[in-house]
Amino acid sequence: MREKLLPLVIGLLPILMVLGNSMLIPILPNIEADLHLGDRWSGFILSSFTIPAAVVIPFAGVLSDRYGRKRLISISLWIMILGSILCIFNGGVISLFMIGRGLQGVGAAGTMPLAMALIGDLYQGEERSRMLGSLEVFNGIGKVAAPLIGATLAQLVLWDQSFWVFPVISLVILVGLRHTVDSEKSVRKLDVKAFSAVFLSKGRLLIPLYVIGGIGLFLLFGILFYLSYHIENTFHIDGFFKGFSFIFPLGAMTISSYWCGKRLKTDEGLGWTYLKCGLITMSIPLGLLIFFSSLGSLMFFLTISFGGLGLMLPVINTFITGSVSEQERGMIVSLYGAVRFSGVALGPVAFGVWRQDPTQMYIIAFGFTLLNILLFAFLSIRTKGEVRTESLIEH
Template identity: 90%
Template sequence: MREKLLPFVIGLLPILMVLGNSMLIPILPDIEEDLHLGSRWSGFILSSFTIPAALVIPFTGILSDRYGRKRLIGISLWIMILGSILCIFNGGLISLFMLGRGLQGVGAAGTMPLAMALIGDLYQGEERSRMLGSLEVFNGIGKVAAPLIGATLAQLVLWDQSFWVFPVISFVILVGLRQTVESTKGFRKLDVKAFSAVFRSKGRLLIPLYVIGGTGLFLLFGILFYLSYHIENTFHIDGFFKGFSFIFPLGAMTICSYWCGKRLKTDEELGWTYLKCGLITMSLPLGLLIFFSSLGSLMFFLTISFGGLGLTLPVINTFITGSVSEQERGMVVSLYGAVRFGGVALGPVAFGVWRQDPAQMYIITFGFTLMNILLFALLSVRRKGEARIEI
């Protein structure tokens, strides 16, 4: 029973992180109206969550190496609960609401990255690859469901009451972890010399993987931001059908992540093959968008491209967690989480500027995918003669 419950409990951690911003997008107008904010505050409402999370994520990894994954996840969830309560009982004060959002971001720092590190500690071989793939599946499910959850709750209750979702999910995770995971031990204190030693020995592998993963999330959230704007203003699609249109590209990413995680197992060479195929599959359709702009073409090419991203993310997760020892895993994985979250935070900002000229935006986007392919080519050359990754 515990073995069946554990994947679900760990999978709720990335969902909790995704809900932190994606759930709010449909209810931002209600928040602005009730708190008497201008539309320019929408970005601050989102960034007040993402910026603290990106800054705190590396420290949660280092502390989890020292004091244990389970303990740090628990502390993070209690901070998330506290921040959510401040958002619920904000009393119409923007300062109290923004403080709550900041605490939510600090709490979110101990979700997805520590979930990856915990899986690396608890599982080996095929099970580790499968579980890391399932994390991206839960992540994708969260991305699809979050806007629908936010829009539905806004119809049923006041917007501030929708923040009860976070304490409820947090309590479920806390109870689930208590039932399924023994208290994880802490390791030696990681000093600066040990930190630099890891990247001297593994940096040629880790840094390109960080950049590829972060760039993938940057493009994902930037394109989703643009798509939300584009299909409403150009094709006049709004409401439920607008939310439904996101299911196709995000669904393709989720399915491909599940398929990749299930098949990857312990075959490192297969992982490199999937990574190559995923990067090419992501790049080519985005290049074709330079020449085709109809709604059908847009949705078709984005669905294929996001499917390619779904192939790459489980491989990167597996390679990063398997490239270092248990004592260093929290730090290394959390740094990757910070890079990913930085991409999530910067994507909408950049595409908000680039969307004024869609043709140029597609060229820039295609350029980022070519950069990832170039990084993969460099990795392929460098990895020859180096030790295998223990996946």
């Protein structure tokens, strides 16, 4: 029973992080109207969550290396609950609501990145690859479900009551962690020299993988932002049906992540193959959008492109998580989480500027995918013979 419950408990962590912003998008107009905010406040409502999370993620990783993953995840969830309660009982006070959103962001810092580190600690070999793939599946499910949940709640309850979703999920995770993960009694000493040694020895592997993953999430959320804008303003489709249109590209990403994680196992060579195929599959459709940009072409090419991203992410997760020992894993994985989250935060901002000229926007997006391919070529040449399968599965 414990073995069956643990994947679900860990999988709820990335869903909680995704809900933090994506669920709010459909109810932003309600929040603005009730709190008497202008349109410019929409960005602040979202960034008040993303900025604290991006800043705190590396510190959460360091502290989890010292005090244990379970303890830091639990503290993060209680902070998430506190922030959510402030948002629920804001009393129309803007500053109280924004403080609550900031605390939610701080709490979110201990979700997805520490979930990856925890999987690296608890699982080995094939099970580790499968679980990291499943983590991206849960992440994808959260991306698909979040706008639908937000749009549905907007029709059923007042916007502030929708924030009860966060305490409920957080409490479910806390109870699950208590029954599935053993508490760590000892406190590890932080070793700064060890972190430096990791980057000296593994930097040629880790840094390009960080950037490839960050660019992938930057393009994902930036293009989804543009898709939302395009569907609503060009075709006047909003609410539930607009959220439904995201199912196709995000569904493709979720399915390919599950397929990749299930087959990756302990074969490092297969991982490099999947990473290469994912990069090419993501790049070509975005290049074709420069010439074919109707709504049908957009949906078709994005579905293929995000399917390629789904192949990439489980491989990157496995390589980063397995390349370091348990003592440094929290910091290394959390730095990757911070890069990913920065991509999530910056994507909508950049594509909000570029959307004025869609052709130029697609050229820029295609250029980022070519940069990722160049980074992969660098990895293939510079890390050949350095990264052994054993180093990915024995720790």
